[in-house]
Amino acid sequence: MGVRILLVEDDEHICNTVKTFLREAGYKVDACLDGSEAHKNFYDNVYQLVILDIMLPGISGHELLREFRKINNTPILMMTALSDDENQIKAFDAEADDYVTKPFKIQLLLKRVEALLRRSGALAKEVCCGKLTLLPEDFKVVYENRELPLTIKEFEILMLLVQNRGRMVSHEIILSRIWGYDFDGDGSTVHTHIKNLRAKLPDNIIKTVRGIGYRVEEEMT
Structure with a gap:
């Protein structure tokens, strides 16, 4: 699957520079110059990290941070010229994971990106959940040395739920993240x-939040 990063920066020169260095480091990067485009991209795709400016046209970085946190716990690195304590506290109160002020050394930014990805498990070759082992690069799930016959969509749903362990993920979020923002289907597709997926999993780790969505518990035995 690879690591995919959403970069939101309205200064075109900075945006292009950071995007180039991130891609050279081996990451896939979707770059946006305004908040509205970033909001749509976040709903349309699955990202392992967001790099987010605060002063943006359309929707501010603080607003985007609050919206993104309603959806999942994807690591978010604030990258902004606002170095005052008030803005930093505001960002961390809204659950930002890190804060870098401009100007910065690109090598330092790359190290912070790597640290956040390593901490979140995005750089792991495998993701464990109870007796299940998910292999993102191959779209495979193994249970006690036996590969389970999941489709790509089933794997993506399971990975989304596992990456958000302990959090409820709504029908709407699953639809937009797995099928895309403009998908014409409804909740029955997810159901x-x-x-x-449950029929193929030896352990029923997916819990229903009636009428809202699904959740995988944070600690699985």
Whole structure:
């Protein structure tokens, strides 16, 4: 699957510079110059990290941070010229994971990116959840040395739930993140895939939050 980063920066020169260095470091990067585009991209795709400016046209970085945190716990690195304590405290209160002020050394930014990805498990070759082992690069799930016959969509749903362990993920979020923002289907599509996924999992780790969505518990035995 690889690591995919959402970069939100309205200064085109800085945006292009950071994007180039991130891609040279081996990351996939979607770059946005305004908040509205970033908001849509976040709903349309699955990212392992967001790099977010605060002063943006359309929707501010603080607003985007609050919206993104309603959806999942994807690591978010604030990258801004606002170095005052008030803005930093505001960002951390809204659950930002790190804060870098401009100007900065690109090598330092890359190290912070790597640290956040390592801490979140995004750089791991495998993700464990109870007796299940998920292999993101191959879209495979193994249970006690036996590979389970999941489809790509089933794997992506399971990975999304596991990455947000302990949090409820709504039908709408699963639809937008797995099928895309403009998908014409409804919640029954998610229900059908969850039903099929559960039938293939030896342990029923997916819990239903009635009428809202699904959750994988934070600690699995």
